[in-house]
Amino acid sequence: MESENILEAKQVSVAFRIAGKFQKAIYDIDLSLRRGEVLAIVGESGSGKSTFATAVMGLHNPNQTQITGSILLDDEEVIGKTGDSMASIRGSKVGMIFQNPLTALNPLMKIGQQIKEMLAVHDVYPENQYESRIFQLLEQVGIPNPKRVVNQFPHQLSGGMRQRVMIAIAIANDPDLIIADEPTTALDVTIQAQILDLILEVQKKKNAGVILITHDLGVVAEVADTVAVMYAGQLVEKASVEEIFQNPK
């Protein structure tokens, strides 16, 4: 049976090695997320939002980080997993849309190839379906000319198109959890609205959970079910979006 919570984080702390010593960036984070739920994480710059998301993705460098606590993704423990075992969870259970697509996309690889690599890490789609899946994804994220775009490099696309490509990669294997770390900050307002709609459309199709990291309280009010507030590495409040806006602590 599927567990009701797609994510259950308990007492998660992350420390970075700085000048030879480990210093905690986030402390004792408890946070859970149901399937179908949209959770916004807000908090000032440096409060630890991306550090938490990166821990859920298992993307911290194990030599430079100490992570303690428990992060269950669909009942499977993520902390302590590295290499291949983490790669097989990443992408099939959880997909991430990063703040800056230019750093997340490989500048030397054509778009079609990058999506194909994501499909190839997992067995969700068989190899003979890769090509049709790539075109299906590019259409789903609203790329106007997929036949041309598969053969282009990231720098040949506009910011909005790159962000769409990143969403295509993040959802390529139908993940149960989508993490979007400020997915629209670098985009103009109309494109921002389109990208958010797109993330929610994908989310509804699969009843996926979404973690949306954002500074934009208008976006939070519009799309989130629940809001978690981080401050100085700690989670200081979690409440429904109605409670947060009516009675903020």
Ligand SMILES: Nc1ncnc2c1ncn2[C@@H]1O[C@H](COP(=O)(O)OP(=O)(O)OP(=O)(O)O)[C@@H](O)[C@H]1O
């Ligand atoms: N790789 C790293 N090595 C050392 N320290 C780091 C690393 N990544 C983050 N930090 C530190 O951890 C703290 C939390 O940073 P983080 O990037 O998670 O904040 P954030 O809430 O995502 O901020 P922003 O809103 O600016 O994106 C900061 O003090 C930051 O300097």
Ligand SMILES: [Mg+2]
């Ligand atoms: Mg961040």
